[in-house]
Amino acid sequence: MSSAQSTARTRARVAAVLAGLLLAALPAAPAPASPATAAPEAAEAAASHRPTPPHVVGDKTVPVYSYADAIRESVWVETRADSDGDGVRDRVAVDMVRPREAAAAGVRVPVIMDASPYYHCCGRGNESERKTYDAAGVIAKAPLFYDNYFVPRGYAFAAVDLAGTARSTGCEDVGGPAEVGSAKAVVDWLNGRARAFTADGRPVSAAWSTGRVGMIGKSWDGSVANGVAATGVPGLATIVPISAISSWYDYMRYQGVLRSSDYPGYLHSYVNGRTDGACAEELARLRADSAEETGDYNGFWAQRDYRPAAGRVRASVFVAHGVNDLNVTTNQFARWWQELAEQGVPRKLWLYQAGHEDPFDVRRAEWVDSLHRWFDYWLQGLRNGVMDEPRVDLETAPGTWTTQRDWPAPGTRSVRVALGAGDGVTGTLGGRGARPGREQAYVDESLTEAELVAEPSTATAGRLVFLSGALSAPLRISGSPSVRLRIRVDRPTTELTARLVDYGTAERIRYDSSEGVRTLTTESCWGASTDADDACYRDTEEITAVSDHAVLTRGWLDAAHHRSLRFATPLRPDRWYTVTVPLNAYDAVLPAGHVLGLVLGQSDPEFTETDDRDATVRVDLGRSELILPLTGRAGLPSVDVAPRVVTAPADPSAARTARDTRQVP
Incomplete structure (x- = not known):
């Protein structure tokens, strides 16, 4: 589309058309509009007795x-x-x-x-x-x-x-x-x-x-x-x-x-x-x-x-x-x-x-x-x-x-993905998973996101990591994932966090940098202008970079609110609880050869604020699962031992303390 400036029609021609309309009967006073499902039909019926206004040519306004x-x-x-x-x-x-x-x-x-x-x-x-x-x-x-x-x-x-x-x-x-x-x-x-x-x-x-x-x-x-x-x-x-x-x-x-x-x-x-x-x-x-x-x-x-x-x-x-x-x-x-x-x-x-x-x-x-x-x-x-x-x-x-045709993508189905113990450092996604009763524990370390998701094959206190095998075909995620966990906690509550990570090299949007958009020095114009109000705006372009991994989506839960958001139910240290951590909706295609990761943590200083820290969470792997909205026939390959995945290490200078995360919507 070229710059959207006013049409070249002469004012004389427009004035002639408008003068003709002045002779026509004025429309009736506005009435409450019909529901949206009948909107165009109602508008057409209301206008059927009136001349076509000069700003309408065919099926568009000009x-x-x-x-x-x-x-x-x-x-x-x-x-x-x-x-x-x-x-x-x-x-x-x-x-x-x-x-x-x-x-x-x-x-x-x-x-x-x-x-x-x-x-x-x-x-x-x-x-x-x-x-x-x-x-x-x-x-x-x-x-x-x-x-x-x-x-x-x-x-x-x-x-x-x-x-x-x-x-x-x-x-x-x-x-x-x-x-x-x-x-x-x-x-x-x-x-x-x-x-x-x-x-x-x-x-x-x-x-x-x-x-x-x-x-x-x-x-x-x-x-x-x-x-x-x-x-x-x-x-x-x-x-x-x-x-x-x-x-x-x-x-x-x-x-x-x-x-x-x-x-x-x-x-x-x-x-x-x-x-x-x-x-x-x-x-x-x-x-x-x-x-x-x-x-x-x-x-x-x-x-x-x-x-x-x-x-x-x-x-x-x-x-x-x-x-x-x-x-x-x-x-x-x-x-x-x-x-x-x-x-x-x-x-x-x-x-x-x-x-x-x-x-x-x-x-x-x-x-x-x-x-x-x-x-x-x-x-x-x-x-x-x-x-x-x-x-x-x-x-x-x-x-x-x-x-x-729609979203989530037509044909999307919920696929339950088992969690496996793997090698004891990195767990697995897919396959038979662990037997019920197989536990893994992690202690709250208030890790930054970079620390949580980097180097998934390396032991890092404060997290649990589960990796799929290398994908044999592209994997389409479309919708809202969730993680169902069977847990025991030694505190009345703790924050639970979950992240899905795409491990594999690709060119990606740098959404951590100016929301993924760069403002250029050139301009384009979209409408007519006056001395006080011009219609020209700086052009923009997406910011991309090649990276070896990217967080796809995140989810958080206060464990004491696992039964209802309307009230808290403090956890007892001698009991097992089933909780669900919903992740934010997402849509992505992971290329063949990439690895999907699930990373579990607790307090999250970059995104949330909590006084409930230092809990130890025990997870019954055999009674826990990741639920993925997948399209097509492709799924996660069966895997008994997680592949070794190497990424750039986390930035050691990243802040590890809570900060003011307030933004304006």
Whole structure:
């Protein structure tokens, strides 16, 4: 795709078409949108009595409206909450850009919306763009390319400051009802169900809107889109969550293990846009109700878990996620995807090898085209065939993409892999495994990941390693692995960690380095520009390197939460327990000749924070197993003695103490 600039059509031709539309009857007032499954049909039926708008040519929208002359306005939408307790309902700032010519002609347009806590504090996108305003306080520049590209094509763009951030009132409650409700209120306003006001207090309506809204956003922004979709709000036709959270508990707790202390309070303070003390009560509630001292899943977390409400989702869902995302881990998309699938929600998925990245910075031209067609279908009602294509785009190796019907890959089956004792230093994966009662023990050493997985054929205190034989054929893992362990522990609890490792030389994405993407000095442009807001962005490329091994996926469990995440069950030292450590979802093909490794450890200072250390864990190998989601007929070869695998040793300077692992989603 070449740089996406405005079409060369003359303004005179566009004006003539619009003048004709002015003579036509204006459309009826916007009504609540139909459920997503009927979205294009509903849009077609509603438009059947109207002329085709000038921004539609065939089955796609084209850039006919002036971006420079677009209407730019800021309004404050009233929500149902009073999250700061001042006796007045919260009002959220909504900065909008929409085509002036369409408004003059009475042509209603749908809305693409990015609701974010980051517009003031931190910026959006690879270049951390922030909103800017003119002297009257009206939006002059919105981050990202959405307005530049889509407004000339007959869309409005709305950049929403979530409650308690930037120019909005209220308090940020980090994934909770006030946050989600503040974005939902904007959808309601666009459908005539909520009130909004200008800066000087005048009521304002959205009569220019069709009522059809598509929410998009990366990380926290995409998490909000998931939350709003889970309310079932009419009018939300589609969402595009990128590297997004579907359960805030699973973001801040790993199966009962604390990711980092004071995480909700940290995120609240990071994005808080209110004056000092205005949200002190909300901050105190976040810290108290999150139950950091127990790690339990409680009512606070249930409010921030969108998955159980998948049955209420009316919107279609286009998910994008990096399989090596260590910030918002892959189970966030995988469990949400599964729930949506069970409810029959129309959906699409992009999976790529990078970490916490936007596909705009991974595969730019193809992403913009795919997003354009998706919005045209779900917001403009154009039958362009996007829903007839394979559901999943998947990057299988750096720069190598394929499509498939669904995810996990069709034909995936759960394969139980036995653990064997091997030579007493390195165990085995596959074959008959050890007999029940064959034990191995390891003592918590708080090893770094590099120490855990390097040199698997060498005895290292604080870990257990199990290796397959060299693969005789490529092995495809697609889905969510887990490890079922029969253990006895000499402490009331300990953290249990598990990692799957690909041992073998290959060129891989360096996702530990800038999430696997490098920013270049060249630029490409994606839409129209003004002096205040250009549509040009630095190009990017994937960062790759040849390495002799790579961690594929990880999993954590607080052993005392093995029965339920809602309460702890302290372990007795004289008892054996069966526990399951779920690993993050993954998709990978291990080449023939490589070796698959399973590495078990305990406290994990690079990823989690725990006070429960120094336990000894005994594992009954014969009653433990790895469960792999595999495709095709290939499996792990039978092996009695683990192959000798040599890797570069771990960096001896790696930190061995706990650190602050808090990130911003």
